[in-house]
Amino acid sequence: MISAKRSMHINLFLMNTGHHEASWRHPATDPRRITDLNYYRELGRIAERGKLDSLFLADTLVLPPTVEHKVLHGLEPFTLLSAIAAVTDKIGLIGTASTTFNDPFHIARKFASLDWISAGRAGWNIVTTASESAAYNFTDAALPPHDERYRKASEFVEVVKALWDSWEDDALVADKESGLYADMAKIHPLDHKGEHFAVRGPLNMPRSPQGHPLLVQAGSSEDGKSFAAMVAEAVFTAQPTFESGQAFYADIKSRMKPFGRSPDELCILPGFFPIIGDTLAEAQDKQRELDELTIVAYGLKRLSTLFKVDLTDCPLDEPVPLHLLPRQEEINGNRGRFELVEGMARKEKLTLRQLIMRTAGSRGHASLTGTPLQIADELERWFLGRAADGFNLMPSHMPDGLSDFVDKVIPELQNRGLFRTEYTGNTLREHYGFSRPAGKRKLEAHT
Amino acid sequence: MMGGKSSNRQLYMSAAVDGLNYQQCVQLAEMAERALLHALIAPESSRLEKPAPSSPVLEPFTLLAALSASTSTIGLIAEVHSAFYEPFHAARKLAALDYMSSGRAGCLTLPGQEAAAANFGRVSKEQLRPHGYEASAAVEFAEAMQQLWDSWDDDALIYDKQAGMQFDEAKVREVNYTGRYYSTRGPLNIARPPQGHPPIVVPIRTQDDKLAAARVADVMIIEPNSLEEAIELSLELRELLRQQGRQPEQGRILASLTPIAVTAGSISEVDLRLGTVGGGGKTARGRLCCAGTAEEIADWIQLWHHSGAVDGFHIQPPLQAALDSFGYFAEQVIPELQRRGMFRQTGSSSTSLREQLGLSRPINQFHVIR
Numbered sequence: 001m002i003s004a005k006r007s008m009h010i011n012l013f014l015m016n017t018g019h020h021e022a023s024w025r026h027p028a029t030d031p032r033r034i035t036d037l038n039y040y041r042e043l044g045r046i047a048e049r050g051k052l053d054s055l056f057l058a059d060t061l062v063l064p065p066t067v068e069h070k071v072l073h074g075l076e077p078f079t080l081l082s083a084i085a086a087v088t089d090k091i092g093l094i095g096t097a098s099t100t101f102n103d104p105f106h107i108a109r110k111f112a113s114l115d116w117i118s119a120g121r122a123g124w125n126i127v128t129t130a131s132e133s134a135a136y137n138f139t140d141a142a143l144p145p146h147d148e149r150y151r152k153a154s155e156f157v158e159v160v161k162a163l164w165d166s167w168e169d170d171a172l173v174a175d176k177e178s179g180l181y182a183d184m185a186k187i188h189p190l191d192h193k194g195e196h197f198a199v200r201g202p203l204n205m206p207r208s209p210q211g212h213p214l215l216v217q218a219g220s221s222e223d224g225k226s227f228a229a230m231v232a233e234a235v236f237t238a239q240p241t242f243e244s245g246q247a248f249y250a251d252i253k254s255r256m257k258p259f260g261r262s263p264d265e266l267c268i269l270p271g272f273f274p275i276i277g278d279t280l281a282e283a284q285d286k287q288r289e290l291d292e293l294t295i296v297a298y299g300l301k302r303l304s305t306l307f308k309v310d311l312t313d314c315p316l317d318e319p320v321p322l323h324l325l326p327r328q329e330e331i332n333g334n335r336g337r338f339e340l341v342e343g344m345a346r347k348e349k350l351t352l353r354q355l356i357m358r359t360a361g362s363r364g365h366a367s368l369t370g371t372p373l374q375i376a377d378e379l380e381r382w383f384l385g386r387a388a389d390g391f392n393l394m395p396s397h398m399p400d401g402l403s404d405f406v407d408k409v410i411p412e413l414q415n416r417g418l419f420r421t422e423y424t425g426n427t428l429r430e431h432y433g434f435s436r437p438a439g440k441r442k443l444e445a446h447t
Numbered sequence: 448m449m450g451g452k453s454s455n456r457q458l459y460m461s462a463a464v465d466g467l468n469y470q471q472c473v474q475l476a477e478m479a480e481r482a483l484l485h486a487l488i489a490p491e492s493s494r495l496e497k498p499a500p501s502s503p504v505l506e507p508f509t510l511l512a513a514l515s516a517s518t519s520t521i522g523l524i525a526e527v528h529s530a531f532y533e534p535f536h537a538a539r540k541l542a543a544l545d546y547m548s549s550g551r552a553g554c555l556t557l558p559g560q561e562a563a564a565a566n567f568g569r570v571s572k573e574q575l576r577p578h579g580y581e582a583s584a585a586v587e588f589a590e591a592m593q594q595l596w597d598s599w600d601d602d603a604l605i606y607d608k609q610a611g612m613q614f615d616e617a618k619v620r621e622v623n624y625t626g627r628y629y630s631t632r633g634p635l636n637i638a639r640p641p642q643g644h645p646p647i648v649v650p651i652r653t654q655d656d657k658l659a660a661a662r663v664a665d666v667m668i669i670e671p672n673s674l675e676e677a678i679e680l681s682l683e684l685r686e687l688l689r690q691q692g693r694q695p696e697q698g699r700i701l702a703s704l705t706p707i708a709v710t711a712g713s714i715s716e717v718d719l720r721l722g723t724v725g726g727g728g729k730t731a732r733g734r735l736c737c738a739g740t741a742e743e744i745a746d747w748i749q750l751w752h753h754s755g756a757v758d759g760f761h762i763q764p765p766l767q768a769a770l771d772s773f774g775y776f777a778e779q780v781i782p783e784l785q786r787r788g789m790f791r792q793t794g795s796s797s798t799s800l801r802e803q804l805g806l807s808r809p810i811n812q813f814h815v816i817r
């Protein structure tokens with residue numbers, strides 16, 4: 001069997017001053033720039049220099065309780081991605097939007113609009129929102145339970161896709177002579193009435209350049225993994241080790257068949273947090289510099305939020321008090337990450353201080369401090385060993401962590417034939433090697 | 448021509464930027480900025496117009512955010528349909544736009560078309576617009592956003608690298624806004640925007656709109672049939688403003704206008720059909736049009752502005768050939784107004800939309816209490 005050569009995909013997980021929680025205190029970063037468009041223009045250019053597939057903006061709908069010591073996400077994804085679209089040419093633009101606190105019509109419309117503005121570079125990271133306090137910014141009712149949120153998400157995505165498909169590809173005529181703008185016979189309402197949504201449609205916008213903006217998902221619970229296998233074309237995930245990465249990879253791909261999908265219709269992109277030095281010693285110095293800026297009080301708050309228990313008075317240099325933690329099934333929020341970090345503390349018998357430091361940069365994602373060669377080796381191992389189809393790159397601090405990767409690691413990956421040397425396509429789907437989904441046809445007319 | 452008498456009152460100008468073609472939107476925005484217009488307004492639609500769809504529009508926040516990267520001084524006002532929107536989402540997107548554009552964001556609020564309700568699962572009319580919604584929705588929506596913007600003090604962010612303190616916790620607060628139609632706890636997850644509050648624009652169509660505008664609007668857009676009607680309407684609006692304890696200059700009044708160019712020998716079919724050459728009047732589509740040469744259009748604008756009825760105009764190009772038509776306005780009519788000393792000849796030194804509109808920066812409402 002001849003199979004096309006796999007090639008690695010790299011998404012830049014763009015987060016304010018960088019992924020290390022103390023990055024904003026680093027002398028080389030400027031936290032005031034996180035609301036400055038020029039900052040993102042520079043970062044977008046560096047990412048395009050490295051021929052990265054896409055960049056991604058995470059999002060939450062609440063002011064995090066830990067914000068005192070930690071930089072905010074900054075701007076809002078739709079507005080920022082649209083502005084980045086205007087100052088970049090090729091890179092894909094993936095933004096988070098919640099299925100719990102939005103209307104499908106708005107989300108379909110905003111992504112279609114972003115797809116038009118960026119000429120086919122939009123992607124949607126579908127999240128169900130794990131934050132219990134986010135609910136109160138929209139209503140006085142509590143966050144719906146985990147399984148309910150995922151059921152709602154399935155229906156939400158189904159409606160959004162149907163809205164994107166409500167115009168046939170050639171419905172827009174725009175014939176100035178005859179005055180025919182759109183062919184109404186090729187525009188179809190949905191009349192969707194489901195458990196959570198009633199949406200008549202059609203969308204008030206023609207089918208977008210990609211047909212469907214790329215669908216991305218990042219759930220790690222059972223519900224989350226099944227949902228990803230059903231709808232996602234790229235999956236973000238936090239995997240601390242090569243072995244857990246392989247297991248996750250096999251797990252997700254094996255869940256796809258029942259949905260009639262082939263494993264290569266989905267890219268698995270584990271997070272990867274590199275600290276790069278020309279020598280190992282230099283890389284380690286860089287890491288030390290960042291770790292020493294970590295604020296323990298912040299780390300305690302962060303772990304308390306994740307574990308749903310107040311750890312602020314617990315002794316730092318004794319083992320993590322696992323007996324105080326709730327059981328995993330009791331977690332309505334971010335269940336996947338709870339399991340990961342709790343497992344890390346239990347298996348490695350970490351003290352509280354060690355756990356804070358271990359998760360300060362990578363937050364439980366894979367990480368490596370080393371030379372460009374060592375980093376390229378590690379990425380190659382994950383890629384060839386089917387622990388990853390590519391990576392969600394999490395630079396420690398910006399812009400240096402990103403330019404180090406682009407200028408030192410990317411050329412090494414290119415030399416090994418693992419990563420593109422030029423963009424070969426224009427749309428986000430083309431970067432990931434996916435075709436444009438066929439639109440609606442008037443099938444009835446042919447039968 | 449009406450002589451060279453110039454008024455000291457500023458003439459404010461905004462223009463609609465719409466359509467689906469992003470590159471054309473960029474061209475229009477750049478043209479408007481060169482002509483020193485104060486703002487662009489991106490209209491919204493929450494449904495597909497049937498049976499004859501008018502040109503669909505890009506979604507306002509995504510469009511304006513992209514335009515913020517290719518313009519540098521012009522205001523960027525997004526239309527939001529409050530019946531289908533959350534104050535938290537809107538306040539946040541406006542704040543983001545305000546940061547990216549260095550203080551150029553604004554928000555035009557409308558309840559949203561009733562016929563669009565079915566796209567948002569609001570099946571019954573009562574669900575869409577419960578009794579009394581019209582009257583208070585715009586007010587509640589604006590108030591909730593303003594409280595969210597005020598959930599951060601201007602100096603809350605300190606970024607003290609040494610101490611590891613990002614912000615001063617005492618300067619960020621929950622707002623717990625609870626209205627009849629909206630509730631939001633806050634605080635917002637983005638700091639107070641550069642303008643404090645991006646200006647609120649309210650189009651005046653109904654009696655309810657007038658009452659709402661008197662409370663929350665920084666700019667009102669009227670759609671009168673005649674100058675007499677405009678004078679009457681603006682007297683009423685200014686009186687309502689006064690009753691709310693606000694000064695007339697705290698609510699700018701713009702008349703929506705479609706200028707139609709008539710250059711020698713180029714009177715198009717549209718112009719003739721409108722029958723408004725050389726004067727102003729309402730068209731069949733309900734738009735106030737003014738057709739003529741650049742001088743005639745300037746005369747007309749001058750007449751209206753001098754009457755004191757309006758502070759300026761919101762330019763809505765005709766549906767056909769919007770870019771060409773706007774080009775004529777920007778490149779012929781505006782210079783004519785400038786020659787007469789009626790329109791600014793240099794851009795403002797500030798990028799803040801509020802400042803350009805002569806509106807003061809609001810103090811934080813939670814400060815008064817502390």
Ligand SMILES: Cc1cc2nc3c(=O)[nH]c(=O)nc-3n(C[C@H](O)[C@H](O)[C@H](O)COP(=O)(O)O)c2cc1C
Nearest residue numbers: 058059096127218219220221224236237238335336
């Ligand atoms: C790389 C990555 C990015 C994520 N980005 C977001 C985000 O932007 N917003 C959000 O609410 N959740 C985000 N999540 C969380 C997931 O959507 C999901 O809630 C979490 O992985 C827990 O999964 P579960 O709900 O299936 O347990 C992200 C997760 C990962 C691994």
